[in-house]
Amino acid sequence: MDDWIDYYDSTHTIYVSKLHRDLHFQIIARDIIGYISSPEAAVLDYACGEALSASQVAAVCGKLILAEPAPGVRGRLIARFAPNTKIRVRSLDDVHNMQEQSIDLVVMNSVAQYMAPDELDAALLNFRRILKPSGKLVLGDILQPNVGMFRDVTALLSFGLRHGFLKDALIGLISTALSDYRQLRTRIGLQRYSEEEITAKLKTAGFTVQRAHRNIGHNSWRMTFVARPPLVR
Numbered sequence: 001m002d003d004w005i006d007y008y009d010s011t012h013t014i015y016v017s018k019l020h021r022d023l024h025f026q027i028i029a030r031d032i033i034g035y036i037s038s039p040e041a042a043v044l045d046y047a048c049g050e051a052l053s054a055s056q057v058a059a060v061c062g063k064l065i066l067a068e069p070a071p072g073v074r075g076r077l078i079a080r081f082a083p084n085t086k087i088r089v090r091s092l093d094d095v096h097n098m099q100e101q102s103i104d105l106v107v108m109n110s111v112a113q114y115m116a117p118d119e120l121d122a123a124l125l126n127f128r129r130i131l132k133p134s135g136k137l138v139l140g141d142i143l144q145p146n147v148g149m150f151r152d153v154t155a156l157l158s159f160g161l162r163h164g165f166l167k168d169a170l171i172g173l174i175s176t177a178l179s180d181y182r183q184l185r186t187r188i189g190l191q192r193y194s195e196e197e198i199t200a201k202l203k204t205a206g207f208t209v210q211r212a213h214r215n216i217g218h219n220s221w222r223m224t225f226v227a228r229p230p231l232v233r
Helices: 002-008 018-033 054-058 071-081 092-096 117-130 149-163 166-177 180-188 195-204
Strands: 042-046 063-067 087-090 103-109 131-142 208-211 223-228
Touching (some): 018 054, 042 117, 054 063, 054 087, 063 092, 103 117, 117 131, 195 223
Parallel strands (some): 042 063
Antiparallel strands (some): 208 223
16 A cells, blocks of 8 residues: 555545545535534544545534544645644554544545555454444445446546546546556456455455445445444344
8 A cells, every 4th residue: 555655645646536535525525524423423534635625524413533644735735724623633553543443434445456455455354353243334325336437537537527627637537547546457357256256355344344335525436335333232
């Protein structure tokens, strides 16, 4: 995951315009809010990125923890949300040391593809440890083995068409094709999981699992799963 952390800590071109970037985070915030079940909930957004709309999430929960591995991004998060007493910024090491059964909702969105399988397994076990018995894990934006880059391209173009940045999306795709992202994706690749594979991983970590009807974000070709600790009878 380290190479991807370095990439996202650089001046990258993953967002084709400011509008694309802002809409991306607004939609993710909206979808995360849909999983918050209580105004007192403690919510963890794991490897959250810039999290530009985190204030919207914090407004409907008791505490929002933004965990981010990239030090530059983490510094910007600290500066951006310093006035908001409901938001705390942490490193991934901090998450590893969090108190058991202290979190109501963990969200890890569009991150699993950048993790080695054993890294994902370790993260899932830790989520199981820190979640309350009534809590849930939302694992979003999982790439499927039979869905390639063409679907990502068409999803972005459709998103751009709906929201008025189609021209920027076309230009951005050309830029991305020539960028470090494409080279990194070619050299390292992205992890892809079938529904059966990700379900098996979650069950091995001690969760009960259900696939969500809709993915987090704009790309309907990817998958989201809701996992919970098993009920104790």
